[in-house]
Amino acid sequence: MLKITNLQARVAGGKQILNGVNLEVRPGEVHAIMGPNGSGKSTLAHVLAGREGYEIIGGTVEYQGQDLLALAPEERARAGVFLAFQYPVEIPGVSNMFFLRTALNEIRRHRGEEEVDAMDFMALVKKKLKIVDIDEALLKRPVNAGFSGGEKKRNEIFQLAVLEPTLAILDETDSGLDIDALRTVAWGVNAMRSPKRAIVMVTHYQRLLEYIVPDRVHVLAGGRILRSGGKDLALHLEEQGYKWVKDETAGVR
Amino acid sequence: MADTETLAGAAQAEDTGRQDFSAFLAARRGQEPEWLEQARADAFARFSERGYPTRRDEDWKYTSVEPLCATRFAAAPRPNPAALVPWLDLRGAAAPLRVVLVNGRFERGLSSLEALPAGLVVSGLKEALAAGEEDARALLLSSRPVEDAFTVLNTALFEDAVLIRVAAGAAISPPLEVLSLATTARAPFASRPRVALALAEGARLTLLDCHAGCRDDDVYFSNALLDADLGQGAFLEHVRVEDEARSAFHVSACRVAVAGSATYNSTFVTFGGRLARNRLHVVLAREEARADLRGLYRIDSDQHADHHTTIDHAAPKTTSRELYKGVIDGKAQGVFCGRILVRPGAQKTSAEQSNANLLLAREAAAHSTPQLEIYADDVQCRHGSTIGQLDEEMLFYIRSRGIDRAAACGLLTYAFGNEVIERIGFEPLRDRLSRRLLAKTGASRGQEE
Known part of the structure; x- marks a missing residue:
């Protein structure tokens, strides 16, 4: 589904952050990308979602046979790519419901499906609410405006549940969550696991992986994937920290 | 060089104007009372004296x-009025109570005034003069604190007027729409819609004051004037939508006098016209008078929209709130000048003013000038003004959910402008304005990428 080959990217006009990332994700798989701060995890997530401000200097990203990097952010979303933001953006003046229905209808239109009206959308929302245990009142409020950190993260997963992407990229979805909120969010993500959907989780801590068990774990450092393995690799990281990673990266350079 | 041209242009306009005016008066002679003819002649003399304003006038610094x-x-x-029927709902607010002016002339046949609620009287100029001249005179020509070239031009040349009265204590429902429609013509023409409104003590009214053209390439000049008097404890909700043809000129003045404990709320929405200038002058004449002014201008390409407001706190314990917002795309220019005057002795006045502008394109421009003149010492006055662009973080977030850039710009424009629109209680109009705001926009940005 997703094939990243020797991806190199830098901040526009600035420092190179990705130094040749290789990664392959198949439908149904859950991958965790772990790494110390500054390793390039979030940059990778942003580059996949199409955020402006990065320059691709080499490599390719193939998604369902398409050149993902050639697509605008909205085209990626319509093709089924979803990024759950580490810092969800507040949009005062636009209600959550209206925003999400507009997004869903854009995506449906590009799939050649009929748009959903306000009534049908409400019914869909009621169903999805159960997945993330989000307060219905929040949906009538402006997007993320005045939400707590935990509410924002839940809202991201709620959007994920409504938009039903093919490839979900979760950028530090666990950061800033207490243990109860983490459980709720993880439960939501697990509910979204399906043989047709792939999930890529970017995280600093192993904690999230206790609740969402990945098929593959990758260690990203210095802008490339240093080691890949099964879920045990995460435990190894938990015990030993990232020091060995830094040592190895220093050696590679 | 520009000044020479202006003067030449003004002089020429004046010459042709004088001939036009003589012809106008001659044609109406005998149909109007003498006092009205005299008022027209005086007004025209005052116009001739001052001529059109130039950019050297402080009030016209940013608007030529x-x-x-x-x-x-x-x-x-x-x-032919019958040919205009389809335009009415299309360009107006589609309210059940409707007054229609076509090119400045009251058209009872096109209006919907058969079932007027008790306490509401609506008449055209002729009807009003026939019903009682003194009353019409007082309503039309009572002295007003503001006068400029365009208000006197209207007084000199207005062909017709709509006079609206609400009786003491009458709370009028549903809203009353006044649609000033300009039609298509072979040559540019001038129209001078004039409305005079009096709310007696404790009366309440929502006025949907719509100004529209038919086709965007129609060239005309709408020189509109609205005078409103709010009696003790009266309440006026004034929604004004300027949606003139793109090639039209629209210069308006609204002069509002607010008595004690009365409230004037206004929502001015400006979309149309090549040049739009809206002046709103509110006098809070007695204690506890209150005004809440909101405005939104949404312009693009080479449009120019200018809003000049004055709130005159002439009595103690008066309150004003003001929020004007501009969304400016293309090469358009938005001008806001908000004057707050607190007169000596107007203690315990509270005034807050804010103007925020959103520029959607590199060549779009906004000029924002707050003017506070405070001659009392026990007052609370605040003002603020901002000019900014769409937030790139927000745009990316929205696009990452499948919404393209132009629609995302529309969504954020809507979010920005909705604070003004949302107060409009008449849902069909509010919804239509919301859809206009939501329309895809920011195309000029998109092309650069």
Whole structure:
């Protein structure tokens, strides 16, 4: 589904952050990308979602046979790519419901499906609410405006549940969550696991992986994937920290 | 060089204007009372004296009327009213109670006034004069604190007027729409819609004051004037939508006098016109008078929209709130000048003013000038002004959910402008304005990428 080959990217006009990332994700798989701060995890997530401000200097990203990097952010979303933001953006003046229905209808239109009206959308929302245990009142409020950190993260997963992407990229979805909120969010993500959907989780801590068990774990450092393995690799990281990673990266350079 | 041209243009306009005015008066002689003819002659003399404003006038620093001065405007055409029926709902607010003015002339046949609620009286100029001249005179020509070239031009040349009265204690429902429609003509023409409104003590009214053209390439000059008097404890909700043809000139003044404990709320929405200038002058004449002014201008390409507001706190314990927002795309220019005057002795006045502008394109421009003149010491006055662009973080977030850039810009424009629109209680109009705001926008940005 997703094939990243020797991806190199830098901040526009600035420092190179990705130094040749290789990664392959198949439908149904859950991958965790772990790494110390500054390793390039979030940059990778942003580059996949199409955020402006990065320059691709080499490599390719193939998604369902398409050149993902050639697509605008909205085209990626319509093709089924979803990024759950580490810092969800507040949009005062636009209600959550209206925003999400507009997004869903854009995506449906590009799939050649009929748009959903306000009534049908409400019914869909009621169903999805159960997945993330989000307060219905929040949906009538402006997007993320005045939400707590935990509410924002839940809202991201709620959007994920409504938009039903093919490839979900979760950028530090666990950061800033207490243990109860983490459980709720993880439960939501697990509910979204399906043989047709792939999930890529970017995280600093192993904690999230206790609740969402990945098929593959990758260690990203210095802008490339240093080691890949099964879920045990995460435990190894938990015990030993990232020091060995830094040592190895220093050696590679 | 520009000044020479302006003067030449103004002089020429004046010459042709004088002939036009003589012809206008001659044609109406015998149909109007002498006092009205005299008022017209006085007004025209005052116009001749001062001429059109130039950019050297402080009030017109950012707005040039040169293109208006350079255009010769003929008398307004008289189209067949039946042919206009389809335009009414399309361009108006589609309210059940409706007054229609076509090219400045009251058309009872096109209006929907058969089932007027008790306490509401609506008449055209002729009807009003027939019903009682003194009353009409007081309503039309009572002295007003503001006068400029365009208000006197209206007084000199207005062909018709709508006079609206609400009786003491009458709370009128549903809203009353006044639609000033300009039609298509072969040559540029001038129209001078004039409305005079009096709310007696404790009366309540929502006025949907719509100004629209038919086709975007129609060239005309709408010189509109609205005078409103709010009696003790009265309440007026004034929604004004300017949606003139893109090639039209629109210069308006609204002069509002608010008595004690009365409230004037306004929502001015400006979309249309090549040049739009809206002046709103509110006098809070007695204690506990209150005004809440909101405005939204949404312009693009080479449009120019200018809003000049004055709130005159002439009595103690008066309150004003003001929020004007501009969304400016293309090469358009938005001008906001908000004057707050607190007169000596107007203690315990509270005034807050804010103007925020959103620029959607590199060549779009906004000029924002707050003017606070405070001559009392026990007052609370605040003002603020911002000019900014769409937030790239928000745009990316929205796009990452499948919404393209132009629609995302529309969504954020809507979010920005909705604070003004949301107060409009008449849902069909509010919804239509919301959809206009939501329309895809920011195309000029998109092309650069």
